[in-house]
Amino acid sequence: MCxxxxxxxxxxxxxxxxxxxxxxxxxxRQLLRQWIGVxxxxxxxxxxxxxxxxxxxxxxxxxxxxxxxxxxxxxxxxYQIKSIAVRDACNSVKEAKIKYSQTGVFQQVKFKSRKxxxxxxxxxxxxxxxxxxxxxxxxxxxxxxxxxxxxxxxxLVVERxxxxxxxxxxxxxxxxxxxxxIVALDPGVRNFLTLFSENSFGWIGxxxxxxxxxxCYHLDDLISRLTKAKSKTKQRMKKAAxxxxxxxxxxxxxLHHKTALFLVKNFDVILLPTFEVS
Numbered sequence: 001m002c003x004x005x006x007x008x009x010x011x012x013x014x015x016x017x018x019x020x021x022x023x024x025x026x027x028x029r030q031l032l033r034q035w036i037g038v039x040x041x042x043x044x045x046x047x048x049x050x051x052x053x054x055x056x057x058x059x060x061x062x063x064x065x066x067x068x069x070x071x072x073x074x075x076x077x078x079y080q081i082k083s084i085a086v087r088d089a090c091n092s093v094k095e096a097k098i099k100y101s102q103t104g105v106f107q108q109v110k111f112k113s114r115k116x117x118x119x120x121x122x123x124x125x126x127x128x129x130x131x132x133x134x135x136x137x138x139x140x141x142x143x144x145x146x147x148x149x150x151x152x153x154x155x156l157v158v159e160r161x162x163x164x165x166x167x168x169x170x171x172x173x174x175x176x177x178x179x180x181x182i183v184a185l186d187p188g189v190r191n192f193l194t195l196f197s198e199n200s201f202g203w204i205g206x207x208x209x210x211x212x213x214x215x216c217y218h219l220d221d222l223i224s225r226l227t228k229a230k231s232k233t234k235q236r237m238k239k240a241a242x243x244x245x246x247x248x249x250x251x252x253x254x255l256h257h258k259t260a261l262f263l264v265k266n267f268d269v270i271l272l273p274t275f276e277v278s
Contacts (some may be wrong), residue, residue: 013172018151020165021144028138029163032121036158037114038077039085039121042070044111046089057097059090078134084122117242123154123165133165160242183263184271192255197267204262205255212251219244 024032046066050057063086067079074082089109096107127134132141133156143165154167186194192205219241226237263270 013170015168016171017166018148018169019157020147020167022133022163022165023142023144024163028141031138032156032158032163035077035081036119036121036156038070038074039081040112040114040119041074042066042082042085043089045070046086047093047109047111050089050093050109057090057093059087062086062090078127078137080124080127081121088122118157118159120155120157120166123156125151125153128154128165128167160246161239162246181267182269182271183267185263186273193259204259208251208255212248215244215248215251219248 046059046062049055049062049066055062063083066086067082070082092109096109099105099107123133128147128151129135130147132138133154148167148169151167151169154165157164157166181197183195183197186196188194189209190207191203192208194203195201222237222241222244226234226241229237
């Protein structure tokens, strides 16, 4: 998702989130898990503090007291990670109060759970380099691609066992000449999309649903066997199920992203039908 930053008559600049996978060894994973756990603990501690009467969600005012009262096992974690966790909690409480004033419906700020399949932690821009993230603490790590030259503060994300570095980058969008190329789309099941243009027609994602369905059937079978498995086997099966979920999600995202790129590159006007289900 992009949000406009600035624009001129000939070009527009947008800020976009770039997701880069990182590869960690066992020790680095354990250390990263500790950082994310402390960030989650600090966030929950702040939310709990703000539930008390006569407290205000001013993170700079309450940050010192909350960080001083953290347990000893939280001390080695980088200061910025804990500090921004306090800020995130304050922002969540502020947003809940704004929604309550607008709708009159009570908005509850929930605690973060360690069971959430997606966990993240704030990382300042100054801590990221070509050698790694917090290189002196975490050590050298491997990126799946080169880091961009200019980026802002980042987040370390652990999603179903895989680690990513999400960083904001600025991109420039140049206007293209409108040639009034029109295409009409018809979504389906066996064929993801059937397209009709002035001079041609075709299909996108023909038969792709078959592979996704096979993976879904395999996932359902794995989940049904998981309930009867013993503890050690159950842990391995849970990891296998997470890998399958991630693979299914990646296949769907790849189809959607490639389809969107193909359509915007080749057509100027895209006609979509109304979506009606029984």
